[in-house]
Amino acid sequence: MTRSIKKGIYVDEKLLAKIAGKNPLNTPMIKTWKRASTISPEMLGFVFGVHNGKTHVEVLVTEDMVGHKLGEFSPTKKFMKHGGKMQKELEAKKKESEIAAAKSATAAAADAKKK
Numbered sequence: 001m002t003r004s005i006k007k008g009i010y011v012d013e014k015l016l017a018k019i020a021g022k023n024p025l026n027t028p029m030i031k032t033w034k035r036a037s038t039i040s041p042e043m044l045g046f047v048f049g050v051h052n053g054k055t056h057v058e059v060l061v062t063e064d065m066v067g068h069k070l071g072e073f074s075p076t077k078k079f080m081k082h083g084g085k086m087q088k089e090l091e092a093k094k095k096e097s098e099i100a101a102a103k104s105a106t107a108a109a110a111d112a113k114k115k
Helices: 013-019 084-114
Strands: 030-032 047-051 056-060
Touching: 013 030
Parallel strands: 030 047
Antiparallel strands: 047 056
C-alpha cells in the first residue's frame, strides 16, 4: 500500500540536501538507494543513479515524473522472452524480411540515382 495522504509524501531529506543550490546541467549523476523517495519539483533536470539491486540506472527527471517514486523508473527485473523454439523461428523470419526490405530499398535508391 502506498503512503497515506495524511502522512504526506516521502522525499528523502539527504537527497534534497545533495541537490540544494546546484545547477542541474553542471551536476554529475547523483547516486541513491532511496527508491521510495517521491520526485519533487526541485529535482527537475537532475540525473539520478537509482539502484536496482545490481547497478545504478540513470534517470533524468522531467516534469511528467513529478509525484512518482524514483524506483518506478529503475526496473529491478530483466524481462526474458517467451516462446522458445517457435518464437525463435518467428523472429528469424521477421529478421529475414527486414533484410530483404532493406536490400530492395537500397536497390530502388540506386536505380533512382542512375536515372
